[in-house]
Amino acid sequence: MVARNNGQPGATTAGDPYVPTHGNGGYHVESYELDLDYRVNSNRLTGRATITAVATQALSRISFDLSGLRVSKVSVNGRRAQRYTHRSGKLHISANITDGAEFTVDIQYGGSPKPEDSPWGELGWEELTEGVIVASQPSGAATWFPCNDHPGDKAHYRIAVTTDSPYQVVANGRLVSRRVKASRTTWVFDQAAPMATYLATVQIGRYDAIELAASPVTTRAVLPAALVRNAKVDLGRQQDMMKLFCRLFGPYPFGAYTVVVTDDPLEIPLEAQGISVFGSNHLDGRRGSERLVAHELAHQWFGNSLTPASWQYIWLNEGFACYAEWLWSEASGGLTATQQVSKAHARLKGLPQDLLLSDPGPELMFDDRLYKRGAITLHVLRQHLGDDAFFELLRTWTKSHRHGSVTTHEFIALAVSFSPDEGAVRHLFALWLDSTELPAFRSGRFRLRP
The missing domain is CATH 3.30.2010.30 (Zincin-like)
Structure with missing residues (x-):
């Protein structure tokens, strides 16, 4: 992640324009160790987060996102922090960190977690009738742990959750231990693959x-x-x-x-x-x-292993996943992808033409038109390249950026390398990504080989 800091030590934003109040500059997180104790009946969470990070500039202040919960103790590199403030969803900690240095911050906190209101609805830690669901995309992670809540800052996670024994806990990664003590059980999960904050989750229920x-x-x-x-x-x-x-x-x-x-x-x-x-x-x-x-x-594949470096590139998640629906339909005997595209294109023609796929803005980043138009773009590219080159492109894309952060520019650059006509590929993307007007679609007849 490249954090914009405007030259100020201890900058407090990573500068994503879609979610400007979340994300923090000046460092990259290497790992989160979360020890959580949760009481289902009273919705009471007690947490301890140990965050290991590397400074990307000299820091006089370290900032994290944390909303709706109360901080009780903070330590930096094993020494109790004498000065910190926590307000408006930001925890600011006074520190003296040199550029390039690794540092560890230990934060103890607690309260009654609840989802955070956002332009996309309520996000984060939410009570079910009996249990918990955590749905954080794009900015709900801070409702349950202090973090650098930016999609481009991926880290290793260890998540330990202690709760009442009748309940099953699911969190990211491999379950490495499960310990029962009296009426409570501690579940410990390790997610070795780098993970963005919005993809971290805890699910609790009678399962x-x-x-x-x-x-x-x-x-x-x-x-x-x-x-x-x-x-x-x-x-x-x-x-x-x-x-x-x-x-x-x-x-x-x-x-x-x-x-x-x-x-x-x-x-x-x-x-x-x-x-x-x-x-x-x-x-x-x-x-x-x-x-x-x-x-x-x-x-x-598209969103979790390959995560958008910024929310501007959300079509790389949703357009690809939508196209996967159509590929499954085609392979399983339903409508072919071409038939799905024709159907979706006809519907899109009757809707407002104000969506810019390459930069939809926060208001339209989860609009169904983005999903469908992104999927159609991939199908048009498939028609241009042919099946062999198109699917080799996708396999190369997922392999070369495995567990990384990606941009539209990187995908276009790779797609160009799979075509003898660079100009045609760039024109294709310009039509479908960089114009609000829906281009025409010429149907072709082909189907996945078994």
């Missing part, structure tokens, strides 16, 4: 765990017992999706994949690193939400 597949990727579902029967139908083809996406996009980027289904209905499902979360309403026993199952799985 059962079932294995869905052992290959090509260990896949399980964690859900209420009453939903297991439906899950075996609605998630029954997920292993086939995984095989398809591994073939088209490259190897699955994480060690395992977990689907959490809450007992509560959710308006939309959500992805976290190595995890997808669905509501009870998404399991109807008839595969009624199967396109969403494909969408969330595809985010493990």
Whole structure:
């Protein structure tokens, strides 16, 4: 992450214009160690965050995002901080850190966590009827731990959660230990692959765990017992999706994949690193939400392993995941991707022409038109390159930027290298990304090879 600091020591913003109140300059986080104690009945969270970072400039002040919770103690490099302030969602700590130095900040905090209001709805730590869901995209991580809440600052995570024993806990990464003491259980997870703050999550509920597949990727579902029967139908083809996406996009980027289904209905499902979360309403026993199952799985490549360096590049998440829905439809005997594109294009023509895919702005970054237009852009590129070159491009894209931060410019530069006609590819992207007017689409007939 390149942090803009306007030449001021201890700059407090990373400068993402879409979420200007979140993110902090002057350092890069290497790791978060989070020790959380949560009481479900009283919604009481006690936390300790140990953050190891490297300064990218000399710092007289270190800033983190933390909202709705109260800080009780702060230490920097093992010494208690004498001066810090915490207001308006920002924790500012006086310090003396030299450029390039590694430093560790230990923060103890607590309170009753709640989601934060945002232009995109309530985000972050939220109580369910019985348990917790954490949905942070794009700016809700600060509701449950102090962080540098910027998509371009990815770090290693260790998350320990202690809660009442009847409850199952799911967090990012590998479960490394589970200890029961009296009526409480401590769950410890390690996420070795670099992860953005918005993809960090904790899910708590009265859940059962079932294995869905052992290959090509260990896949399980964690859900209420009453939903297991439906899950075996609605998630029954997920292993086939995984095989398809591994073939088209490259190897699955994480060690395992977990689907959490809450007992509560959710308006939309959500992805976290190595995890997808669905509501009870998404399991109807008839595969009624199967396109969403494909969408969330595809985010493990596009969004989680390859994360946008700035929210401006959100189409690299959502356009790709939407196109994965259409690829699954094509491969599983539904509408071909070309038919899906024709259908979506006809609908887009009747909607306002005010979306700039390359820079949609915060108001439109989650607009359905961005998802569909991004997917159509990929299909047009596929038509231009042909299947062999197009899918080799996607596999090269996911391999060369694995666990990294990406930009639209990088994707265009790579796409150009797969075509003998650089001008045509650049013109294609200019039409679809840099103009608000929807270009015409010329349908072609082709289908994925088995």
